[in-house]
Amino acid sequence: MSENVNTPDAPVQSALLASQSAQSPTEFVSDALRRVRSGEIGTLPIILGLIIIGLIFQSLNQNFLTPRNLVNIVIQMAGIATIAYGMVFILLLGEIDLSAGYVSAIGGVTTAILLRDSLTNPAMAWMNEWSVIPVALLATTAIGFLHGFLITTFQLPSFIVTLAGLLAWNGVVLMIVGDGGTVNIQNQFVRNLASDVQTPFWTWIIILLFVALITALEFMKAASRRKAGLRAKPASIIIAQTVLMALAGAGVAILFNANRALTEAAPPQAGMPTIAVIMLGLLLVLTYVAENTRFGRYVYAVGGNKEAARRAGIRVERIRILVYMLMGFMAGIGGIILASRLKSVATDAGGGNLLLYVIAAAVIGGTSLFGGRGKVVSAVLGALVVASVENGMGLLNVSSGIKFVVTGLVLLAAVVIDALSRRQQQASGRR
């Protein structure tokens, strides 16, 4: 059969294969530059944005770029980033979840109430963090399932269903927390979740492992691609990336390990917040799910062209429900982290600007609101921006009015950059 492929084309036939096999470092760099020019800017604007934010706030307040404050920012961003991980998947579908803030509060309040009851009610004394946290996550995942089920079964807009969820789950939180207004958390594990730190030794080990893992994966991928005769990332580029990453990692480790006690006399305080380790772990797992599994591929496909996905035999509605469940699960984890930070859950949990910060984080990080484009890492990067702005303005003691306006402007800037990069891609034929 294949010998029938017409011979006149034979000389050009191998052109595609040839272009696949060899790639020099200069080719790689020029390819990357071409991608940037055609609007595939990736994480470039956010890194510039972070530098600008750092410069501005540092010039206004000397305390902004101190190890102590940067660790504060990491702790502040943890809840937002965790919920935003789920939001990235929702946005990849081209949908939105407005209830994420209050669903996270359900996770927090369930944890707090059950832990309190385990202390007061003898019948529930057997419950500890290892039974309570799964129950809370099960509850928020079930809520995600409910949203997804309603949206897919009745073909409702996600906007409306989760708007209803926003109101209803807020109501449920109010009902559970009740007149007391605040449920304190006594459980040491949950209390320490947001404030625990690793020892300086483990901080180095964890960051070293992270860099080594990514480098090893890159080398393995390039080696097997080269073996298969496919275009592979040149080793020199991987080494350069590793050096950069190792330097950045070392910088972060030194920062985490600097003594951040307020006074010289106070006991030294250093090490990577455990919450940052959790964020990194979730980042690795969810990036794998999004980029290397069928499930992740199908999420992108549904967001890119739902009809094409359906014709390819993908069970579109099932994928959508699963993504809402993932959203619920991540919101649950985020809610527990937020509760841990305050060491209590109050009636205002999940409210305020949490939802906006979560959506802003995903979008600022580079995930498109139009579906199909984005990365899990955008949740962390965006949350870092949002938390930095919030923290910086806190240091400057500005009114919450100004805070909202500035956060709104940052979100607007992110959306404008997204729209502009889309237009640039259209102009260069990459719709």
Place this chain on the structure above:
Amino acid sequence: MVDKYGGTPLLETRSVSKSFGAVQALTRVDFDVFPGEVIALVGDNGAGKSTLIKGIAGIYGFDEGEVMFEGRHVTIHSPREAASLGIEVVYQDLALADNLDVVANMFLGREWNSGIPPTTGADHQIGGFKKYLRNLLPITEIEMEKRAVSTLNELAVTTLRSVRLPVAALSGGQRQSVAIAKAVLWNSKVVILDEPTAALGVAQTRQVLNLVRRLADRNLGVVVISHNLHDIFEVADRICVLRLGHKVKTFKREETDQKEVVHAITAGQLGTVPGMSQ
């Protein structure tokens, strides 16, 4: 040249009919496709081309008549069943996800992972828990990319710079080529192309028509639906004319001309004009 129409047709419909409520969309249509030929399906709007194709593709069943595939009687209930027989349809809107790259699109829904090669319907053979677990195992990108590249090379689709470009970055002709390559990736035997050259420029139309010819050279049966008689006369071996749900005639290209085909499409060439008898 041996007459390729002597043997068993790859695909054959015998006297198939289909009605939608009071509308008789197809009336006793005989249609056949032989390996290694390009057969064009032409007719005015509402002639029944799409109805015939969708019936063959399993989107709905025919009311009466039978479908034979490689001489065997078959009943096709779904597009998946059609695909597992080796019948692939490339619809006009191509059904490509713009945000995914060429490889991801070609393998969409049939990704190669956990060492199990993707074949049509492979997932049906894996049962229970394992089937779900597969969706969380790593996709074997390298095998997929190798196969995508070799298929595109076999079809001499040479204008692509990289198979890792998102489909959005491709030209109309390249997209059509990718959609066709996707259809032949699965050892398909019959490929049905719905308006493959609509909305393409001159050079890209040429590119796609060459590709259509190469499919037939690979001994596939190729069905092309088109309104463009110029393209059809360039690429088709036979031309099947439908009119108001009836088959008017199947012409051999070398024995007819555009005028005769136009006449068949518009006025009919039978003693009685089809459709007038009702």
